[in-house]
Amino acid sequence: MVSIIQTIATKPFEGQKPGTSGLRKKVKIFQQPNYTENFIQAILNAIPAKGATLVVGGDGRYYLDETLQVIVKLSAAAGVSKLVVGQNGILSTPAVSNLIRKLNATGGILLTASHNPGGPDNDFGIKYNISNGGPAPENVTDKIYEISKTITELKIVDTPKIDFSVLGKQNVGELEIEVIDSVHDYIELMKNIFDFDSIKSFFSNNPNFKMLFDGMNGVTGPYGQRLFVQELGLPESSVMRCIPLPDFGGAHPDPNLTYAHDLVERVNNEGYDFGAASDGDGDRNMVIGKDAFVTPSDSVAIIAHYAKEAIPYFQKTGVKGLARSMPTSQALDLVAKKQGLEYFEVPTGWKFFGNLMDAGRCSVCGEESFGTGSDHIREKDGLWAIIAWLNILAYVNKKNPGSGVKDILQSHYQIYGRNFFSRYDYEEVDGKGADEMVQRLRSMIETKELEGKQLGSFTVATADDFTYNDPIDGSISKKQGIRIIFQDGSRLVIRLSGTGSSGATVRLYVEKYSNNASEYTADTQKALQSLIDVALDLSQLQKFTGRTKPTVIT
Template sequence: MTRHATQPIDGQKPGTSGLRKKTRMFMQPGYLENFVQSIFDGIGGAAGKTFVVGGDGRYFNAEAIQTILKMAAANGAARVIVGQDGLLSTPAASHLIRLNKTDGGIILSASHNPGGPDEDFGVKFNTPNGGPAPEGVTNAIFARTKEIDAYHKLDVADVDLGTLGETSVGDMAVTVVDPVADYEALMASIFDFGAIRAMIAGGFTISFDAMHAVTGPYATKIIEGTLGAPAGSVVNGTPSPDFGGGHPDPNPVWAKTLMDRMMGPNAPDFGAASDGDGDRNMIVGRGCYVSPSDSLAVLAANATHIPAYAKGLAGVARSMPTSAAADRVAEKLGIGIYETPTGWKFFGNLLDAGKVTICGEESAGTGSDHVREKDGLWAVLFWLNLLAARKASVAEVMQDHWATYGRNYYTRLDYEAVPTEAASALMDGVRDRLGALPGQSFAGLTVEKADEFSYHDPVDGSESHGQGLRIWYEGGARAVLRTSGTGTEGATIRCYLEAFDGEVLDDPTKLDAVRAATMELAGFQSHIGRTEPDVTT
């Protein structure tokens, strides 16, 4: 018997990155099954279809994949391609979906969130283009979760996912693949591996912190293996169910050991880190941290050094909270620049339509048209390739970039696990005053204009509203306020601050005024009882 009676479970609404909840919630009887069945039902069924399945190796990953395989077989799927031991980085999964022309894929990850029995888990569906499901699909999945009365699952033994090759579950074929091989081949088709190898052979040193997450095997194979970096260049390279007890978010706070090393007296030439599922990145030079917004702009400005982009870019896209540094590059290159809501799925239409080649978010995600996800290791290899081509250090590249384009000083302040009511009160308090803010002064800065960001998709005409509160101050500074959908409890308030200077390129106080003004304007102290963030990037 494959049919199991069930009933709807509240709260299974997918966000921008699928459904994320505490791991123990997913482990409850029927919880994962209800959501997976709703995915299959929401896309018109699984019969005769082929899917990619994999995850970042976090706690409950292996058990969840076995459940998904048995459910896919019971729902009539023809084939599932799964990474060995259940591992696939998110960009590698996107590539496999596209390479094999499958009907989509199910990716198990909570990205940069901690893992473990008392931490976070996530499930998301990616469509046949390799990208996260758009709102029309997630809405259909959510609608099904509210009316589901049964799920289908075979009662069979678990599949051996440790052995490469073909096996089966019922009548469904299961192909266990090397999670790195096809992805490495794709990277070799984009970058000049020979130039990077020569640079490393000449003494260039690297420290890549895989943060006990999924990119460990990828970085070890490519950076230490193919590119010839010495053993030990990749640290924390073995995936762990709880990410070594750490927080797999590549930023200066959670990758502090790497930051300390890169700012120390015997720093390597180049440092980098990636996150839980491999789609985010952090770039650090010797004594020089590169903000994600600046990294996007630098990649766009240097794209012609990369073989795959040697003919130039069609355009660049960035999320709205990301700094305008990339806009200045696009303007100089004479190519399109697109500002989208936060969430990688909004880049998908632009990439599919050929309007942009490179895109990125301030939250440490950059990517290109090679897949339909952000890609952490791709960004690291891009930086290595441009450094090899320019024969310059990270610090020299950044100084040259700012001298050419000016500097968009930028930071993001994260206030995590804020009680939902308090976060809503803060946001609503600003939202309700947007029309009255222009002309008012706060901590010495006067508001020039304010609005709530809405997006009109130039490809399919869809509209997305309520995408963040924007405040511009006289003199060119900007602040953005939004709540994040990547956490699993309470709310995360994100405050983004930006100020441009075309002449003064190293002023550590540049953002002090816009920060003070925004704290006062939004009432951080009165609403949530603090002005100091949990994380600053």
């Protein structure tokens, strides 16, 4: 059947500038006539789309179904050769990255706003990933943006609604659409990375050891159900909230101590030994144990420490290097130094890790924003991190039976010392005030008035606005976050985040290192309080934002 391509006049919309996290706006903005169509057309024009194979899927949030139909109509008109789509449009972000790489696809269109709330009054997002499976770099997102500013027409094929619940292949003109099992390929990948037999043996040898995985009504629910119940043979009571919902059940699908409080309460009150959660699109994770919260900074350091010992994938490939985002604690650096590995400090944004991985210089990496991953794909991977912890628990228990999450943490501190670390998030603050706050700090850095200054009991060694010179492509990323580094190695970092859909989010990071074993069990907030006081006083955050307390503390 020959498809008839229709040309429809359109006008540009302001603000369709995607970052590496894509374009995120309120659903009602995407629902404007031609708004979604314009952005998808801009992506297809930028690729370019003729003959392309694209992987398409999302986290199940509100407005997913309508956007899938738009992609079909525009792709058919643009000459796309094939769309590979998860059943019911469901594909986690790590699963999309894996499929792009496995299929040698041109790229992928991800329909997600990650950890942001969903529903008709909340957020939607569209993101493009390139052929390595990672987020589109700036040269691609800039091209998409430039097209979006001048777009005048849409090319569509008017086709009946596609039923994405049915597995198999169908055609719209020359366009082939293949609907696949959302979970299968990803599960096979995990089984090739980790020692599932060892994990199964650990659970069978420790029948009283209980774990609980919280899918937060996001995309990883079906993956968790398949992994933990079907593959590892755990009881149904080991998983919760594993059905993807358009509004995530009214919850905020962000795996931290604030928004995953249901999981935290159950682990604390019902005798679970290991708790874990993932976010809306599956790229973030949280790990907790009995009376033990694993900071993402500690988590990536511990995974890196055990990688070659415990995880089959790294026994085959080796560990080529380690990397962390700049705000992430320096715990990972200590592992790299002890193991003689190259390590990197990069700006926030997974594309920087991807460059290092593609060049064979990074195997394990992480961000303090609950993102952890490796070179098996080019996105952070929540379930990968959770299974890594189970693999490590199984490995450690062979030598030290009865070891839990808290024991692994304390053992790590005995080797490396402890990097006390916390992040304060002030969400949806007035953007003007937040910018003024940062500009004031930049001015203080430029005039060098902070260097050598005494702030409370801390003396400033250096202060800068982080600049990254990418060793792979030579690009320079400036103004990536204010860093105040003290003489004792403690740090303050202040940066504005661009992952929300409205207002600004101020992130304040505090880090203090201790090699005093008597302090390793101390409460994090108490250990950091004097440094937090210094940060709030220096930044004048309350004055500029009007906020007396953070939205989230992690």
